[in-house]
Amino acid sequence: MVVDSCRDSARREAAPLGYLRRLGVDVRNRVKLLVITHWHNDHILGASEVFDAAESATIVCSGALQNREFAELIAASAHERLGELEMPEFARILEILKARKSAARTVSVGPTWAIEGRLLYSRGDSIPATVQSLSPSDSAMTLAHREFARYLPKYKEAKLTPVAQSPNNVAVVLWVQVADTRILLGSDLEESKNPNLGWQAIIGSKVRAPVLAHLFKIPHHGSDTAHSNDVWNQMLVPSPVAMLTPFIRGHKPLPSNTDIERIKTKTSEVYSTSRPGGWKPPRRDRAVERLVEGRLRAMTGGVGHVRIRWSVGATHATDIGLFSGAGAL
Amino acid sequence: MAQQSNPYQGVNKVTTFQPSLESKVSPAGSAQQTLLRSPSLFPGWARYVVAETPPPIGDVLTSNGNFSAQSDSLIANEKRAEPAVNVYPIPNLEPPKQSFRLVQKWRGTVVEIRDAEFVAELRDQTDQSHPREISTFRLDELSEGDERLVTIGAVFYWCIGYELTESRQRKLVAEIIFRRLPGWSRSEIAAVQQKASEIEELFGIENSTRAAARS
Numbered sequence: 001m002v003v004d005s006c007r008d009s010a011r012r013e014a015a016p017l018g019y020l021r022r023l024g025v026d027v028r029n030r031v032k033l034l035v036i037t038h039w040h041n042d043h044i045l046g047a048s049e050v051f052d053a054a055e056s057a058t059i060v061c062s063g064a065l066q067n068r069e070f071a072e073l074i075a076a077s078a079h080e081r082l083g084e085l086e087m088p089e090f091a092r093i094l095e096i097l098k099a100r101k102s103a104a105r106t107v108s109v110g111p112t113w114a115i116e117g118r119l120l121y122s123r124g125d126s127i128p129a130t131v132q133s134l135s136p137s138d139s140a141m142t143l144a145h146r147e148f149a150r151y152l153p154k155y156k157e158a159k160l161t162p163v164a165q166s167p168n169n170v171a172v173v174l175w176v177q178v179a180d181t182r183i184l185l186g187s188d189l190e191e192s193k194n195p196n197l198g199w200q201a202i203i204g205s206k207v208r209a210p211v212l213a214h215l216f217k218i219p220h221h222g223s224d225t226a227h228s229n230d231v232w233n234q235m236l237v238p239s240p241v242a243m244l245t246p247f248i249r250g251h252k253p254l255p256s257n258t259d260i261e262r263i264k265t266k267t268s269e270v271y272s273t274s275r276p277g278g279w280k281p282p283r284r285d286r287a288v289e290r291l292v293e294g295r296l297r298a299m300t301g302g303v304g305h306v307r308i309r310w311s312v313g314a315t316h317a318t319d320i321g322l323f324s325g326a327g328a329l
Numbered sequence: 330m331a332q333q334s335n336p337y338q339g340v341n342k343v344t345t346f347q348p349s350l351e352s353k354v355s356p357a358g359s360a361q362q363t364l365l366r367s368p369s370l371f372p373g374w375a376r377y378v379v380a381e382t383p384p385p386i387g388d389v390l391t392s393n394g395n396f397s398a399q400s401d402s403l404i405a406n407e408k409r410a411e412p413a414v415n416v417y418p419i420p421n422l423e424p425p426k427q428s429f430r431l432v433q434k435w436r437g438t439v440v441e442i443r444d445a446e447f448v449a450e451l452r453d454q455t456d457q458s459h460p461r462e463i464s465t466f467r468l469d470e471l472s473e474g475d476e477r478l479v480t481i482g483a484v485f486y487w488c489i490g491y492e493l494t495e496s497r498q499r500k501l502v503a504e505i506i507f508r509r510l511p512g513w514s515r516s517e518i519a520a521v522q523q524k525a526s527e528i529e530e531l532f533g534i535e536n537s538t539r540a541a542a543r544s
Contacts, residue, residue, distance in 0.1 A: 010458075079521055151482070160482030163440050277379055279460075287489075295465070
């Protein structure tokens with residue numbers, strides 16, 4: 001299973017694709033599931049490349065995208081080159097879907113729509129495995145219509161690029177179980193005071209199994225808007241192995257120092273794919289650098305890599321590897 | 330006719346019979362004047378006449394500077410010839426045109442607006458392997474009137490390069506240029522909706538008629 005994607009600029013490839021190939025994985029036949037948790041550019045870049053290579057994979061998208069408004073958003077963005085990277089990525093995924101459907105080369109091409117409580121994958125062999133989506137909730141899907149409608153083309157109105165503004169209520173949170181090991185992948189889901197949205201909806205869900213995860217992908221780059229004490233207390237073992245990816249949202253780097261201190265009160269084992277705090281921009285012509293000195297920050301810091309290996313039946317990770325700038329917080 | 334002496338002494342004759350005329354073009358903006366000089370006057374004589382138009386052949390320039398009717402006895406056999414005017418244009422030294430050599434270009438999208446500034450995500454157009462970047466811009470950096478274009482989702486280009494001025498000075502400049510696209514037309518919206526219907530079919534979504542109300 002591949003969950004989301006980003007681009008490895010240095011290698012000029014989709015990061016998950018390059019990683020699997022270097023491991024010697026037969027991407028074409030062994031990747032069964034490609035989950036796109038939401039449409040933001042830091043989660044989707046390169047996804048079409050992965051999907052194109054993973055010919056046996058079913059693609060899973062958030063149920064919040066299964067509406068006319070999102071279809072119009074993709075069409076409008078392609079028409080005027082508005083969503084520069086995200087929407088074209090979706091458009092390419094659609095082209096691949098179209099080609100596969102017409103060629104009927106695979107049994108199931110998707111997309112499968114992830115909603116609260118849906119079983120996305122199940123395997124019952126010697127090492128049983130299941131993948132279940134815990135979000136989005138019904139209320140979140142209704143709200144998504146309204147958010148997309150804001151960007152839709154209207155007669156005589158300006159052509160604007162879609163920019164996510166509201167709290168992220170539509171991201172797909174995954175519950176993965178492999179044998180006795182459980183993993184909570186938090187995507188970018190944020191917290192909400194509304195019990196029918198965000199993490200509150202998951203905490204209160206009647207379809208969620210009352211068991212605890214050992215491994216936690218911290219949501220939304222460790223931001224305080226995605227923090228929920230209830231998640232740490234009710235869904236995770238004490239001091240789970242946790243990981244996150246830093247980012248810059250607006251002018252604010254995530255996680256902030258405050259976020260890091262907060263997370264470290266919840267677990268002593270937290271790893272980051274790169275050093276938080278923003279990154280230096282790439283080197284450029286000296287005259288340009290003098291002119292823009294101090295104004296620019298890179299939004300990502302290269303493709304760092306946290307690798308966690310967990311033997312079947314083990315109570316803790318058997319190997320944690322940190323590569324290309326990744327480290328413990 | 331035999332000319333042992335100067336029978337026209339006291340009279341200046343301007344002849345244009347194979348004359349060599351020099352014309353002087355005055356600077357642009359002032360009336361053009363023709364300066365006539367005839368080399369065929371009697372030896373030792375030279376006369377320059379500034380006239381609005383070249384005088385007819387054979388007119389006699391009287392001592393007071395006016396032309397009088399020609400004397401048939403003087404020029405009866407002379408043929409009238411059109412003056413050949415040599416014009417020597419002065420080279421027009423125009424200043425060099427302004428030029429701009431682009432060094433770096435970003436495409437930006439406005440993601441946040443604050444009081445007197447906005448935050449934008451930038452995509453390097455000069456080297457697309459570079460990661461996305463983020464920067465803050467002040468509204469007073471914009472060209473006059475462009476503040477109204479600053480809205481979430483607006484696209485602009487941030488260009489840095491060398492400008493060669495008319496006075497041949499070279500300077501490093503930066504410019505923010507907001508993309509100005511015409512608003513959505515009905516035909517464009519119709520095309521988008523047609524494409525959206527195809528996407529719906531691919532996605533397995535039931536067609537909706539809500540879109541019609543927005544156009």
